[in-house]
Amino acid sequence: xxxxxxxxxxxxxxxxxxxxxxxxxxxxxxxxxxxxxxxxxxxxxxxxxxxxxxxxxxxxxxxxxxxxxxxxxxxxxxxxxxxxxxxxxxxxxxxxxxxxxxxxxxxxxxxxxxxxxxxxxxxxxxxxxxxxxxxxxxxxxxxxxxxxxxxxxxxxxxxxxxxxxxxxxxxxxxxxxxxxxxxxxxxxxxxxxxxxxxxxxxxxxxxxxxxxxxxxxxxxxxxxxxxxxxxxxxxxxxxxxxxxxxxxxxxxxxxxxxxxxxxxxxxxxxxxxxxxxxxxxxxxxxxxxxxxxxxxxxxxxxxxxxxxxxxxxxxxxxxxxxxxxxxxxxxxxxxxxxxxxxxxxxxxxxxxxxxxxxxxxxxxxxxxxxxxxxxxxxxxxxxxxxxxxxxxxxxxxxxxxxxxxxxxxxxxxxxxxxxxxxxxxxxxxxxxxxxxxxxxxxxxxxxxxxxxxxxxxxxxxxxxxxxxxxxxxxxxxxxxxxxxxxxxxxxxxxxxxxxxxxxxxxxxxxxxxxxxxxxxxxxxxxxxxxxxxxxxxxxxxxxxxxxxxxxxxxxxxxxxxxxxxxxxxxxxxxxxxxxxxxxxxxxxxxxxxxxxxxxxxxxxxxxxxxxxxxxxxxxxxxxxxxxxxxxxxxxxxxxxxxxxxxxxxxxxxxxxxxxxxxxxxxxxxxxxxxxxxxxxxxxxxxxxxxxxxxxxxxxxxxxxxxxxxxxxxxxxxxxxxxxxxxxxxxxxxxxxxxxxxxxxxxxxxxxxxxxxxxxxxxxxxxxxxxxxxxxxxxxxxxxxxxxxxxxxxxxxxxxxxxxxxxxxxxxxxxxxxxxxxxxxxxxxxxxxxx
Amino acid sequence: xxxxxxxxxxxxxxxxxxxxxxxxxxxxxxxxxxxxxxxxxxxxxxxxxxxxxxxxxxxxxxxxxxxxxxxxxxxxxxxxxxxxxxxxxxxxxxxxxxxxxxxxxxxxxxxxxxxxxxxxxxxxxxxxxxx
Numbered sequence: 001x002x003x004x005x006x007x008x009x010x011x012x013x014x015x016x017x018x019x020x021x022x023x024x025x026x027x028x029x030x031x032x033x034x035x036x037x038x039x040x041x042x043x044x045x046x047x048x049x050x051x052x053x054x055x056x057x058x059x060x061x062x063x064x065x066x067x068x069x070x071x072x073x074x075x076x077x078x079x080x081x082x083x084x085x086x087x088x089x090x091x092x093x094x095x096x097x098x099x100x101x102x103x104x105x106x107x108x109x110x111x112x113x114x115x116x117x118x119x120x121x122x123x124x125x126x127x128x129x130x131x132x133x134x135x136x137x138x139x140x141x142x143x144x145x146x147x148x149x150x151x152x153x154x155x156x157x158x159x160x161x162x163x164x165x166x167x168x169x170x171x172x173x174x175x176x177x178x179x180x181x182x183x184x185x186x187x188x189x190x191x192x193x194x195x196x197x198x199x200x201x202x203x204x205x206x207x208x209x210x211x212x213x214x215x216x217x218x219x220x221x222x223x224x225x226x227x228x229x230x231x232x233x234x235x236x237x238x239x240x241x242x243x244x245x246x247x248x249x250x251x252x253x254x255x256x257x258x259x260x261x262x263x264x265x266x267x268x269x270x271x272x273x274x275x276x277x278x279x280x281x282x283x284x285x286x287x288x289x290x291x292x293x294x295x296x297x298x299x300x301x302x303x304x305x306x307x308x309x310x311x312x313x314x315x316x317x318x319x320x321x322x323x324x325x326x327x328x329x330x331x332x333x334x335x336x337x338x339x340x341x342x343x344x345x346x347x348x349x350x351x352x353x354x355x356x357x358x359x360x361x362x363x364x365x366x367x368x369x370x371x372x373x374x375x376x377x378x379x380x381x382x383x384x385x386x387x388x389x390x391x392x393x394x395x396x397x398x399x400x401x402x403x404x405x406x407x408x409x410x411x412x413x414x415x416x417x418x419x420x421x422x423x424x425x426x427x428x429x430x431x432x433x434x435x436x437x438x439x440x441x442x443x444x445x446x447x448x449x450x451x452x453x454x455x456x457x458x459x460x461x462x463x464x465x466x467x468x469x470x471x472x473x474x475x476x477x478x479x480x481x482x483x484x485x486x487x488x489x490x491x492x493x494x495x496x497x498x499x500x501x502x503x504x505x506x507x508x509x510x511x512x513x514x515x516x517x518x519x520x521x522x523x524x525x526x527x528x529x530x531x532x533x534x535x536x537x538x539x540x541x542x543x544x545x546x547x548x549x550x551x552x553x554x555x556x557x558x559x560x561x562x563x564x565x566x567x568x569x570x571x572x573x574x575x576x577x578x579x580x581x582x583x584x585x586x587x588x589x590x591x592x593x594x595x596x597x598x599x600x601x602x603x604x605x606x607x608x609x610x611x612x613x614x615x616x617x618x619x620x621x622x623x624x625x626x627x628x629x630x631x632x633x634x635x636x637x638x639x640x641x642x643x644x645x646x647x648x649x650x651x652x653x654x655x656x657x658x659x660x661x662x663x664x665x666x667x668x669x670x671x672x673x674x675x676x677x678x679x680x681x682x683x684x685x686x687x688x689x690x691x692x693x694x695x696x697x698x699x700x701x702x703x704x705x706x707x708x709x710x711x712x713x714x715x716x717x718x719x720x721x722x723x724x725x726x727x728x729x730x731x732x733x734x735x736x737x738x739x740x741x742x743x744x745x746x747x748x749x750x751x752x753x754x755x756x757x758x759x760x761x762x763x764x765x766x767x768x769x770x771x772x773x774x775x776x777x778x779x780x781x782x783x784x785x786x787x788x789x790x791x792x793x794x795x796x797x798x799x800x801x802x803x804x805x806x807x808x809x810x811x812x813x814x815x816x817x818x819x820x821x822x823x824x825x826x827x828x829x830x831x832x833x834x
Numbered sequence: 835x836x837x838x839x840x841x842x843x844x845x846x847x848x849x850x851x852x853x854x855x856x857x858x859x860x861x862x863x864x865x866x867x868x869x870x871x872x873x874x875x876x877x878x879x880x881x882x883x884x885x886x887x888x889x890x891x892x893x894x895x896x897x898x899x900x901x902x903x904x905x906x907x908x909x910x911x912x913x914x915x916x917x918x919x920x921x922x923x924x925x926x927x928x929x930x931x932x933x934x935x936x937x938x939x940x941x942x943x944x945x946x947x948x949x950x951x952x953x954x955x956x957x958x959x960x961x962x963x964x965x
Binding site: 430438 | 878920925
């Protein structure tokens with residue numbers, strides 16, 4: 001959708017830049033010259049339209065009005081000659097340009113005779129015979145195009161390419177009948193279809209080019225004819241615009257491809273490590289794109305308006321650092337922790353004022369905040385589902401094992417490898433896989449092992465569950481402890497206690513996957529299945545961690561809500577004290593000017609939540625980077641340099657160089673994104689931080705992969721995993737939106753901070769906007785529409801349509817299977833006939 | 835910019851010589867069947883090998899590549915050559931012949947002992963890894 005809008009915009013710009021005049025003169029000339037340049041520069045480029053001057057056609061035909069006895073080819077060639085002459089003047093191969101456009105039939109015919117004699121059947125000969133021109137010109141000459149009005153009957157033509165009838169646009173001598181027109185239209189459509197699918201045909205390039213030229217010539221010749229008498233100008237204009245649009249599309253595609261960032265880096269990695277590792281980086285790049293858009297939304301619509309048009313820092317109590325914290329507000333430690341000045345800025349929820357409109361633009365800040373929050377989630381959903389649908393279309397069929405050996409033979413080589421070491425690994429893995437398949441084929445299954453395998457698998461699953469439960473409890477315990485610390489005041493504890501939760505989560509994320517790996521060696525699955533189990537377990541681990549974290553946060557939120565009541569009470573006392581000293585309470589007096597920093601502040605749970613997420617993201621990033629540096633880089637340095645003075649061979653033995661852990665990294669990326677989605681409503685700075693993180697991550701990981709990792713031993717292709725990752729991403733997206741939506745809908749916003757302060761629920765901003773800003777009938781309509789009596793049937797309708805679509809898709813699948821079976825039986829029958 | 839090179843030393847070029855079917859690819863797309871290509875053939879090759887080419891087109895050309903003796907059928911000897919190229923002659927001859935028999939058994943639909951274009955296409959279109 002978005003791409004289409006951008007395209008249309010640029011197309012209009014493009015049109016403005018190229019001169020547009022009435023169809024016939026300039027367009028042809030310009031396209032002719034453009035085509036010339038293109039032909040000269042780009043050689044054979046496929047579908048480029050090389051138009052002929054219509055006037056050339058017309059002139060040719062008009063001139064030959066009297067020459068009724070020429071046959072097809074001659075006429076074509078003459079017209080061709082005339083065209084060329086009109087466009088290019090000299091520089092022609094001898095013998096062709098003899099034909100004089102003022103009509104010298106004999107000479108022309110002689111030239112044509114010469115021409116004919118020179119021409120053989122093969123295009124190659126013709127090409128070889130001429131000189132000085134591109135192939136295209138020669139093919140034009142040979143093209144047996146339609147000739148004059150005499151050639152009415154299509155039925156006479158045996159060869160499709162020669163077909164064509166109807167008069168040309170300029171000659172008024174014979175009217176076209178309706179059926180001929182229809183037939184002509186049909187043929188033009190056919191030719192157009194041929195042009196469109198030409199790339200997919202398995203012919204040699206020359207054949208393709210000649211067919212293309214013919215078809216294009218034909219189409220171009222008759223498009224004008226078709227439009228005759230039926231608003232020809234408009235039709236011609238339409239055709240011209242279509243051509244321009246196609247040309248523009250191709251240029252736009254080229255431009256788009258050139259703009260893709262990091263393409264060279266990824267290709268290099270692909271050639272060294274195979275397509276599965278590269279798929280991780282492609283995924284990273286895609287996430288970067290999404291985050292850029294989210295960043296654009298939050299930055300442009302929330303942070304910038306508030307920064308530019310909202311009340312400046314220090315004017316309101318909520319926008320100022322409280323007096324108590326002022327001393328340490330600028331310390332690096334405080335800033336790194338995202339408190340102090342960072343907390344009281346546009347980066348977090350608490351800074352925003354609940355004024356309905358701000359600035360001279362009357363920008364509705366609370367509404368924009370709410371809508372941006374909802375919009376980021378909605379956009380993410382849309383784009384993930386769209387990508388999934390696209391991926392699903394490309395994958396065909398199911399997991400057939402009916403062609404095991406054939407597929408091994410024909411599709412196992414990864415053509416994207418460009419490095420001898422990887423190639424060696426690939427050869428070895430192919431050999432191993434063949435041997436395994438042979439052995440499996442030859443051996444009969446040993447019955448005894450099944451029970452052992454089953455027992456081992458059950459044991460492995462049990463161990464994995466224990467690990468998961470253990471990690472969940474550990475996080476819960478740590479969070480409880482940190483709450484205890486918070487109650488006692490954080491100043492008494494050191495760095496570890498303060499960041500305990502984050503550190504524990506990151507450490508768990510580092511060590512548990514390896515544990516799962518060890519456990520999975522008990523299970524003895526096929527590697528692909530083992531990978532899926534591994535991914536599933538790590539996924540469950542991260543999910544458990546995340547949700548425990550959220551539950552802990554909910555506890556804190558409730559605490560803060562309790563605190564609010566107390567603070568409200570305290571504030572009223574404080575105000576009373578302020579007034580006591582000066583004026584009695586009853587009279588209306590101007591409010592005393594108090595420095596905003598001194599006003600007692602209510603607790604702000606939203607900012608607290610935002611801060612937690614930001615801290616978690618930052619610590620996660622740091623952990624990843626440090627892991628890469630230590631786990632990969634230092635290990636590689638150690639192996640490389642200590643190999644000389646060590647007892648066993650380090651490179652082949654224990655540490656050796658590390659391989660790139662695709663699944664771990666992808667999961668880390670997905671969970672990172674989940675945290676962003678959860679937290680971006682409360683901390684608008686999160687997408688910005690994430691963009692920065694992904695950017696540096698790309699460079700760091702590209703460098704680390706090329707420098708410290710070795711290609712994997714089992715090099716397998718990334719083909720089916722893409723949708724698996726997308727499915728996980730979708731799941732995480734759904735899970736991330738749940739907490740945010742829950743808090744929006746059911747927890748009252750803080751009374752003292754944020755754009756929704758003072759309301760009972762955050763979504764009330766919508767109803768408020770409807771009341772004030774829209775005409776009254778709109779509000780009424782909305783009121784009717786949000787009636788439960790209307791919404792429930794609507795939901796029911798949607799559920800029913802989902803069910804129906806599911807049923808039809810199942811029936812299509814079954815029909816598909818039936819057809820396959822029929823095909824098979826037809827083949828068998830033919831076999832028997834033989 | 836960056837690490838792009840435009841001039842390769844012979845040693846570096848050697849490092850890229852790992853595609854086991856490089857000779858066949860060149861032969862299939864070349865004019866004279868010998869591996870010499872004009873610009874058109876070169877473009878043809880890249881057009882087929884690109885990501886945007888439809889699968890049946892790729893299947894057609896893949897068939898031609900694997901057909902070593904150019905007889906429009908993939909027979910057992912073609913298969914043997916393929917396997918040996920893929921594994922760099924690491925498998926024993928019995929294993930090789932077993933593999934070839936399995937392939938013919940799996941993919942040969944019209945039961946003539948060799949793979950025709952239809953057999954091949956029918957088999958390869960379903961493959962998830964076919965790029």
